[in-house]
Amino acid sequence: MSTPGRVCPQRYRYGPRAIAGAPERRAETLYVIGGLYGNPQALAAVEAMAGAEPGPVTLCFNGDFNWFNVDDAGFRAINEGVLRHDAIAGNVEAELGEDTDAAGCGCAYPDTVAAGVVERSNQIHAKLKRTAARHPDLLVCLGELPMVARYRVGKTRIGVVHGDADSLAGWRFDVAALDDPNERAWRTEAFARAGVDIFASTHTCLPATRRFDLDGVKLIANNGAAGMPNARGTNFGILTRIGTTSPTHASLYGCTVQGVHVDALAIHYDNPAWQQCFLKNWPVGSPAWLSYFDRIANGPDYLLEAAANLALS
Numbered sequence: 001m002s003t004p005g006r007v008c009p010q011r012y013r014y015g016p017r018a019i020a021g022a023p024e025r026r027a028e029t030l031y032v033i034g035g036l037y038g039n040p041q042a043l044a045a046v047e048a049m050a051g052a053e054p055g056p057v058t059l060c061f062n063g064d065f066n067w068f069n070v071d072d073a074g075f076r077a078i079n080e081g082v083l084r085h086d087a088i089a090g091n092v093e094a095e096l097g098e099d100t101d102a103a104g105c106g107c108a109y110p111d112t113v114a115a116g117v118v119e120r121s122n123q124i125h126a127k128l129k130r131t132a133a134r135h136p137d138l139l140v141c142l143g144e145l146p147m148v149a150r151y152r153v154g155k156t157r158i159g160v161v162h163g164d165a166d167s168l169a170g171w172r173f174d175v176a177a178l179d180d181p182n183e184r185a186w187r188t189e190a191f192a193r194a195g196v197d198i199f200a201s202t203h204t205c206l207p208a209t210r211r212f213d214l215d216g217v218k219l220i221a222n223n224g225a226a227g228m229p230n231a232r233g234t235n236f237g238i239l240t241r242i243g244t245t246s247p248t249h250a251s252l253y254g255c256t257v258q259g260v261h262v263d264a265l266a267i268h269y270d271n272p273a274w275q276q277c278f279l280k281n282w283p284v285g286s287p288a289w290l291s292y293f294d295r296i297a298n299g300p301d302y303l304l305e306a307a308a309n310l311a312l313s
Helices: 016-019 040-052 070-082 092-096 114-134 135-145 181-194 269-281 287-298
Strands: 024-026 030-032 058-064 086-088 148-153 158-159 198-201 208-213 218-223 238-244 251-257 260-268
Touching: 016 148, 016 158, 016 181, 016 218, 030 040, 030 114, 030 148, 040 070, 040 198, 040 238, 040 260, 058 148, 070 114, 086 148, 086 198, 092 114, 092 135, 114 135, 114 251, 114 287, 148 238, 181 198, 181 218, 198 238, 208 251, 218 251, 238 251, 269 287
Parallel strands: 024 148, 030 058, 058 086, 158 198, 198 218
Antiparallel strands: 030 238, 148 158, 208 218, 238 260, 251 260
């Protein structure tokens, strides 16, 4: 489909061999923080969590750290804060410097997503893009971000992406795709060509972690969203922690891969403060309010139990 917001631009397509060729960085503990969505309270909470760990923590923001932060101060604060750490681009960042709006928000939404949601996402991104244009220094930095990153924690090799192993806006790490047995051949090839044991992703906005028996135990960990609730009746974000030691903070769910601990950690940010911040930029009836405020206040129509199926498949 060529409708803005459903487009996956050719420049988004890197393939698993780009992950195999990315420079490998070593980490003792790695936080993968996808979908911050401009939430300054969540950013502060993540940094506090990292500071409470007994050893060094590498923070990698794997895209869409911008979204609701359309005010100038918020845009600068989020980007300056994130860019102190490792980061890769999400579709939100990838489209900020583009001269045209042909891709809209660049989410490449599947046809299961309602047209109204897609249109409102394009409107949100257009407003954010106007803000970004007033900060050319930050646009330069965002334009230099890679689309993938590679880490080694203990003996475990990790490919960090925004979407999936093929594309920045790919949906094959969505919960439905992860549970589709017809995707097994593609997953086997993706792990082999990327040369990793774990893929850490985000983009689809709902968390899902799955283990696979694919020439050894492999794992895909999609954190959903760091800056918004991820299940009905909750008010916290989620990050993926990968470490040589078990987490200091309580794990929502997790497992080990080659002796390395992989856990989903709750990000307990100040939700009332975040709601006030959100409403200053996106009052009642605005595109972001219509699409997201119920989720921010009450969580999405999704159960946390659906996020983790750690039986080998």
